[in-house]
Amino acid sequence: MSKVAVLGMGAMGSRMAAALLRADYQVTVWNRTADKTSPLVEAGAKAAQTPRAAVEEVDFAVCMVRDDAASHSVWLDSETGALASLPGRAVAIESSTLSVAWVQELAGHFQAAGKALLDAPVSGSRPQAEAAQLIYLVGGDTGRVAKAEPILKVMGGTVHHAGPLGSGAAVKLAINALLGVQVAVMGELIALLRRYGIDEARAVEMIGATSVCSPAARGAASAMAARNYAPLFPSALMEKDLGYLQEMAAEHGTRAPLAQAARSVFGEAMGQGYGEENMTGVVQLYWPGP
Incomplete structure (x- = not known):
């Protein structure tokens, strides 16, 4: 069975490593704060002190x-970066x-080193990672x-397979922008209807029953009505992706004004102290408190 390193034991990386362990891969894990590797080590993984190791x-x-x-830092740090020790036969999956x-710049470093890179971001959050049902958007050589x-x-x-290196990143950013715009506008609309006197749960029920409401928007609105801001996808990360x-x-000489407007909403949420809460927390900009 192949040997796999998983670098980064956050909410997603830890679940990806767990899926590999369940499939009997030989897994080595690394995280900037080493304590997060402990549950994976208990499940059968090896822990490394640096990405390079x-x-x-x-x-x-x-x-x-x-x-x-x-x-x-993971790939190119002069002392601990993984690219320097990655075997020539291996494939790096970013x-x-x-x-x-950055993906295209990183690809240049890999090419210069004669090593293989794929950019393979995912669509999905913790529940999909837990169930090993992530959707991969891959850029790179066929x-x-x-x-x-x-x-x-x-x-x-x-x-x-989205296309050459960088294509996976481009599609992932487009997907997240579509999500961010929907979440941002749903926050202001649900709060507006509440101000008007319509119960927010009832508003979600009515809006969610229409053909114009996507499953993602419906889920976000339900979380807003329930005051559920547990961090599946924090506002700070959405603001970063929209940036x-x-x-x-x-870079390509065009504009994305709706994405820019949504970014400003998530930026405001960060400024109000909601940045590490789930993106549904943007609704608090319009109805602060319980």
Whole structure:
């Protein structure tokens, strides 16, 4: 069975590593704060002190971290970066939600080192990761995608090849922008109807019964009405992703004004102290308190 390193033991990476262990892969895990590796070690994984040590003998190296800066540190840190010790036969799978510009820059480093990289962000959150039903959006060489597909299907239910390196990141940012716009507008609409005197749960029921309401918007609105802000997808991460989309739009000479408006809402939520709560917490901008 293949040897796999999973770099980053956050909500997603830890569940991805658990899925690999259940499928009997030999798994090595690393996290910036080592205590988060303990549950995986108890389940049968090995823990490494650095990303560089984690990937020394692997066939695949999966990275799932917060942002561009964290990805840069994992792969390229001069003392602990994983790229330097990644075996030539291995395929690196960068599953973090990153900017397209950084993915393409990282691809250049891999090419210069003669090593293989896929950008493979996922659609889905903790429940989908728990159930190994993530949707993979993969950018990279067709042959490398085929080589990695069996391991991706251990962690996810569907694998889409989006195109060359950077394509996975571009599609993921578009998906998150669509989600962010819906969540932002649902927050203001539900709060507005409440101000008008309509019970928010009743408002969600009526809006959710129409064909214009997506399942994602319906779920977000239900969480808002229930005051459920448990962090499945924090506002700070949504603001980050919308910022990356803005950078992509600017690089290609176009605009994304609705995404920019949604980003400002999530930025305001961060400023009010709601950044690490779930993105549904933006509704608190309009009805603070219980």
